[in-house]
Amino acid sequence: MKRILFCIGLVLPILLGAAWHWSSTSINRPLSITEPTTVIEAKAGDGLIKVLARLERLGLIPSARASRLALRIQGHSVNLKVGEYELQQGDTLLELLGRFERGDVVLYPVTIPEGVTFDWMLTYLKSLDFIRHTLTGPDDAQLKSYRFAADYLEGQFLPETYFVTRGETDVSVLDRSFTAMQQTLSAVWSSCDPKTPLKSPQEALILASIVERETGVPNERPQIAGVFTRRLTKGMRLQTDPTIIYGLGDNYDGNLRRVHLNDTKNPYNTYLIKGLPPTPIALPGTAAISAVCNPTTDDSLYFVAKGDGSHAFSATLGEHNRNVRRYQLNRRSNYRSSPAP
Template sequence: MARFRRYILIVTVLLAVLAGLGAGGYRWYKAWQEDKFLTTPPETPGREILFRVEPGQIFTTIAANLKAEGLITDTRRFYGLAVRTGKGSAVRAGVFRLSTGWVPERVLTELTSSSGVLRRVSVREGLTWWQTGGIIEEAGLGDAKGFAAAVADPALLAAHGIEARDAEGYLFPETYLLTPPKDHPSRHMAEVMIREFLKNAQKVWPQGLPPFEELHRTVILASLVEKETGDVTERARIAGVFRNRLKKHMLMQCDPTVIYGLGPNFDGNLRKSDLQDRDNPYNTYVHPGLPPGPICSPGLDSLLAAAHPEEHGYLYFVAKGDGSHQFSKTLEEHNRAVRRYQIRRDRSNYRSTRQ
């Protein structure tokens, strides 16, 4: 009996030892798998892959997509890595340039700390919406046709409080650096530019935007100022000229408005017949007051000038050929300035903007 008991005890101890060895071995195997996951890239050498994270996409979906692309080998362990490092909710939406030759931590760092693949587009002041659409298409941030549809979309305009037929004047000129969304990139670009306008408008009206009718008139005036001068120091003065002409019910007689009304097919030659065309609603040589809408995208300086015109008695201005203008209070003074700076000008060194 005693011998049997010793036998049972020995077997029990052996089983316990084996169990301990098995558990330890299993833990070692799991630790080895974890270490291998963390330190071994999926492929060597790696392949570059453009990986997109959609706005609002949950982490488990992102991890599954990473595995499907061959960028990680284990979704559960990748999720565990994100939890341990506190980055589970820090993944950004966008397009990222990743590699199958990276270890998981580098993939996670790229998704949570970089801005992804960004495209750059510079839209200068004074462009029309169709010129802007062409630039956006060249930059790969949309297409001109989609942009044309977006800027005239009643739903988009209403969403931003623009009570006009299109977003002309409200597409703020700026250098944009962003990742285009997979769907409707042209519309996204239009919305980004409108939001940028509204942000900058707060600098013009820090106490809050005025009613839309007043806002729209200011944007129209600012677009005329933008097209008439590249000299920031003169913009408030030119805005004052336009305001004085409006007060006296004088025709604005602004060439850029006529050109805008001729549309994208304008050939660069403004003819006398164009200045007499009553069918052009933007012809301020025959139609009194401001044109029916903005004629370009004005920058912040022109918006500030239009909102705060200079107080003076000038009613006319003419380009002097050095980028500045000669201002006059009477028609007689203006005619003398025209003869001096336009009719008798030296065409060899004449320029419309300061250098």
């Protein structure tokens, strides 16, 4: 009996050591990843067994059962967080499970450019296959919750890049964008020039949307904002084409004609109406909002596109007309309304 116990005492440590070595090697061995990157999803309700079985089916590990045993021997228990996880060549099972534990899920960028419309934003969100679509359109009842700041949706969402996980809803993206805009607008308005002719944050938002649509060169935003704020202070009409184009909607064919400038039925016709249009005409970014609250303080009242994305500014109508003749009536062959890429 003593001899048996002696033999067990000799063999058991060897077996335990071998098991420990095997299990450690198994979970620290690089997964069999053949592609530069591979994505695996941990779904709601998945446990470790299901995920290991999925890895086995994909050929990433030789055996789900063996891997589970190895993890038990090593004392690893994993709390899986739902989401997609990216695997790269050289990753081990232990590294992957660490990502599951931390929730290092794959994030997808949702980029809303400055100056696009709210309708554009909705269409863009609908085109993304990693977004779960719950909205039926611009009249969906879910959008009513965003109307507490104003009775319109245009301009109320901050154009920015938002990172989302697969399966997040279109409404969750709107929530983040709406909150970001309200916070930004409140912060910028609090530092607004006290001499501004703008009477509320919403008026600042409306003018910022016009500045955004007029701007081709980013550093001109404060100059363009300065022209518009001085015109408002003096009681001059804004006379800006983007507002008319917005009011035309689908009827705009790419050409702005004199009949459009004389259209009394277009509430966005700033060649005829005094003051600001009734709503924003786009989604302005933070820089445009900051520009209208703190514009330049020169004496320019006019600007005209030069054909390279920038503008020529002037303080008198005579100087402005000369710039129009120079840059608009005698356009170069390479004339463009935005800077070259």
